[in-house]
Amino acid sequence: MSEIKFKNVTKRYGNQQVLRGVNATWEAGKIYALLGRNGAGKSTLLRIVNNRTFATGGAVTLDGKSVVENEAAQNRIFLMSAAQLYPADRKLTWLFALTRQMYGDFDDELAKHLLAAFELRDSAKLGQLSTGYQTIARLIIALCVPCDFVLLDEPVLGLDAPARELFYQELLATYAQRPRTFVIATHLIEEVATLVENVNVLAGGEIVLAEDVATVLAKGRIVSGPAGLVADYLRDTPVMRKQALGGMLTAYTLDAPLERPLPAGVTLDAMDLQRLIIELTRGERHEK
Amino acid sequence: MHFDASSVVPLYHQIAQQFTAGILSGAFPEESQIPSTTEVARSYAINPATVLRGMNELVDAGVIEKRRGVGMFVVQGAQAKLAAAQQAEFFAAQVPRVVRQAKALGITAGQLTAAIEGEYNHE
Amino acid sequence: MKSKALFRSLANTVLVSMVVMVVTTAIVIVGLPLLLDQHDFSLGDLLIAIDVAFGGMMLIDVGVDQAFQNGVTRRTMRRVGAALLLPLVVLGAAALLVMQAVVRLIGANPVSLVTPYVKGVFGGPVWAPVLVGLAMALFALLGVIGGLAMRGRGKRVTTWISVVAFTVAGLLIGTAMILGDTTIHAAVLTGPRLAIGLPAAGVAPRPWLAAAWLLALDALVGWLAWRGVAQVETGAK
Numbered sequence: 001m002s003e004i005k006f007k008n009v010t011k012r013y014g015n016q017q018v019l020r021g022v023n024a025t026w027e028a029g030k031i032y033a034l035l036g037r038n039g040a041g042k043s044t045l046l047r048i049v050n051n052r053t054f055a056t057g058g059a060v061t062l063d064g065k066s067v068v069e070n071e072a073a074q075n076r077i078f079l080m081s082a083a084q085l086y087p088a089d090r091k092l093t094w095l096f097a098l099t100r101q102m103y104g105d106f107d108d109e110l111a112k113h114l115l116a117a118f119e120l121r122d123s124a125k126l127g128q129l130s131t132g133y134q135t136i137a138r139l140i141i142a143l144c145v146p147c148d149f150v151l152l153d154e155p156v157l158g159l160d161a162p163a164r165e166l167f168y169q170e171l172l173a174t175y176a177q178r179p180r181t182f183v184i185a186t187h188l189i190e191e192v193a194t195l196v197e198n199v200n201v202l203a204g205g206e207i208v209l210a211e212d213v214a215t216v217l218a219k220g221r222i223v224s225g226p227a228g229l230v231a232d233y234l235r236d237t238p239v240m241r242k243q244a245l246g247g248m249l250t251a252y253t254l255d256a257p258l259e260r261p262l263p264a265g266v267t268l269d270a271m272d273l274q275r276l277i278i279e280l281t282r283g284e285r286h287e288k
Numbered sequence: 289m290h291f292d293a294s295s296v297v298p299l300y301h302q303i304a305q306q307f308t309a310g311i312l313s314g315a316f317p318e319e320s321q322i323p324s325t326t327e328v329a330r331s332y333a334i335n336p337a338t339v340l341r342g343m344n345e346l347v348d349a350g351v352i353e354k355r356r357g358v359g360m361f362v363v364q365g366a367q368a369k370l371a372a373a374q375q376a377e378f379f380a381a382q383v384p385r386v387v388r389q390a391k392a393l394g395i396t397a398g399q400l401t402a403a404i405e406g407e408y409n410h411e
Numbered sequence: 412m413k414s415k416a417l418f419r420s421l422a423n424t425v426l427v428s429m430v431v432m433v434v435t436t437a438i439v440i441v442g443l444p445l446l447l448d449q450h451d452f453s454l455g456d457l458l459i460a461i462d463v464a465f466g467g468m469m470l471i472d473v474g475v476d477q478a479f480q481n482g483v484t485r486r487t488m489r490r491v492g493a494a495l496l497l498p499l500v501v502l503g504a505a506a507l508l509v510m511q512a513v514v515r516l517i518g519a520n521p522v523s524l525v526t527p528y529v530k531g532v533f534g535g536p537v538w539a540p541v542l543v544g545l546a547m548a549l550f551a552l553l554g555v556i557g558g559l560a561m562r563g564r565g566k567r568v569t570t571w572i573s574v575v576a577f578t579v580a581g582l583l584i585g586t587a588m589i590l591g592d593t594t595i596h597a598a599v600l601t602g603p604r605l606a607i608g609l610p611a612a613g614v615a616p617r618p619w620l621a622a623a624w625l626l627a628l629d630a631l632v633g634w635l636a637w638r639g640v641a642q643v644e645t646g647a648k
Contacts, residue, residue, distance in 0.1 A: 074482035085476035101416035102481035272294035
């Protein structure tokens, strides 16, 4: 099955080292969340995949062949981002037709359905739409391209809650109909938590976590209670952070020893993805 | 149906739990069709792989069956099976927890039994 | 095929606009002096050249971003760009030569840097088109370089620069029209004129020298444009 592989990908902008050796694999037909703080390099990474910018070092391959200046590979990859790269004076119908010519195919039926669902007319000119609707127009295109790997960089920025929910539903609907890889880069973790199958967390210029959501949530816990009991419960367990207050201790771990009996007075709380990201990216220098 | 992404209970298991509740309550009668994986995924914005995993739990438990080309159906006798399973779960997990807590609080077996019987009579 | 799709997209937008622009400019350059009853048609080639440069800039402005959005490689961008520059150059060159012919036909005096090389109504069969073609190619490529340099600088800067370029050219032409032929010739110094093969101080024009200069400049600017596209990127988002 196809996959996009990252091998030690680095990227430097002048003095700033944004990516310090990214290693990851994106498999066919799965939905990924690419999580990380603002300025972590998510957009840069996606732009490297889509041949919009060059990596300083390392390699990005699709089926073993580099994606750089590789039109056959780029024909299977699509990136939708905040960048408005289409000519603004064109109607949506023109854009759909252009996309069809460029990618060899375009799901006109789905486009029609989505236009209706979002209440957008295909006779609208892109530049005359509000920012939110421009985003929606680009999202529609992203869902209708025949590409195997669709990258979405902060796809719902500027959309109101109902539009966001509608987008997630439509994304899942088309994914169920025609499974392909979606990579959603976002900092709105809570909203995509149920949507995605896998998470990749980009922190410190590297992928520090690449795991499926169920596994992460299965053993991620916040353990609280009397310091001694918590410490004993968590002996030999890798802990991300400990927070002491008086005689109480709160510890954050990705690998709670659930098989051990929980001492009375010690509580286990779920570590949701939001909390996980905060803990994983804690202390990371905020570059932007 | 409602799903909590922040719960300690994995999402796929929540799906199994909610369908279980639906079957036990009669909302999904035996021999009737239940919503497909795609429908559930769409409606609740949950990844289809996760939904499938939850449904497969119930398939493995012999409570749901996939009928090729049609969909997923509640098996005859599912209610009884589920009720039995839940009882077993209660005895395996809940009871020991209560007893452990009682012991930690210094409550004797006799006190606990008396309290339990009292509750039954209260009904 | 992405190259075909990109070519068609840009041909239908940029090239069409350019035809309108160049034809309009040519009509104005020839028509305005006629209206004002002037007999010297001065430096119209500069305006056409700027049009062509603008065309080069527009190709970058309109073409690169949509190419990136649609997975087009830089290699394809260069090939399609080169294929689009050819008609643009031909358009500009043809406009210039037609303008020359028309002005001569009505018996007036065309003043332009092309004039010395043009003998008779349609000029020397070889040198006029060659020199004009090379010159237009230079301006088109300069437009491309300008477009690449402007990327990321925003639409307003690009618009302002275009406005300034056209204003300067317009002023030069207006001045030429008012002050007349001799002032223009005097304005361009004898030394440089001789160096690049233009007629000056009684020396006959040497088209081969002008051609050599233009070829060299074309090669240099063309190489810069080629490399520029090879390294082009989208902005931070």
